[in-house]
Amino acid sequence: MLYCLNCRKFINKKHNHKTIFVHNELMVVFKMLMERGFKVISTSLETYDLFLGHPYIDKITHIQIEFGALYPKALLDGLPPNWALYEYHTVDDDKCISDYTYSAISCSERHPITESGKADIRYAKRLNISNLECYLSDIDPAAFWSVLKLGGIEPY
Numbered sequence: 001m002l003y004c005l006n007c008r009k010f011i012n013k014k015h016n017h018k019t020i021f022v023h024n025e026l027m028v029v030f031k032m033l034m035e036r037g038f039k040v041i042s043t044s045l046e047t048y049d050l051f052l053g054h055p056y057i058d059k060i061t062h063i064q065i066e067f068g069a070l071y072p073k074a075l076l077d078g079l080p081p082n083w084a085l086y087e088y089h090t091v092d093d094d095k096c097i098s099d100y101t102y103s104a105i106s107c108s109e110r111h112p113i114t115e116s117g118k119a120d121i122r123y124a125k126r127l128n129i130s131n132l133e134c135y136l137s138d139i140d141p142a143a144f145w146s147v148l149k150l151g152g153i154e155p156y
């Protein structure tokens, strides 16, 4: 579904604002993050084939959620297995690393040849996403907003 970052709602048709696409599978996570004051600026979810000839890994599923702000590592401490918090630096036109950094969480799972059928992959995806949903459900939205504010971060 399309989400408008300006109107802050899901929309049916692309309009003149910056919109992002949110996969159905990531909808719950997306809503939970927004409720907790995270500014999500992009989400992606894909499974791709690994280079041919790897002895036992066939495909990789990669999920990434990028934020429009830099969040201290402590805020997302103890993420579920396969999930990690990253810091990204943007690169300016002159190829210099700019001061602007932002956070993202991502999850990578390798699917062995013996477990890379459609159902296996669907299951693995679902498991990783529901682990993140559980993790987020333990974070109380109101309490988290105060933590953000105390850290000088404006909740989205």
Ligand SMILES: [Zn+2]
Pocket (backbone or CB within 6 Å): 004, 005, 006, 007, 008, 015, 017
């Ligand atoms: Zn809009």
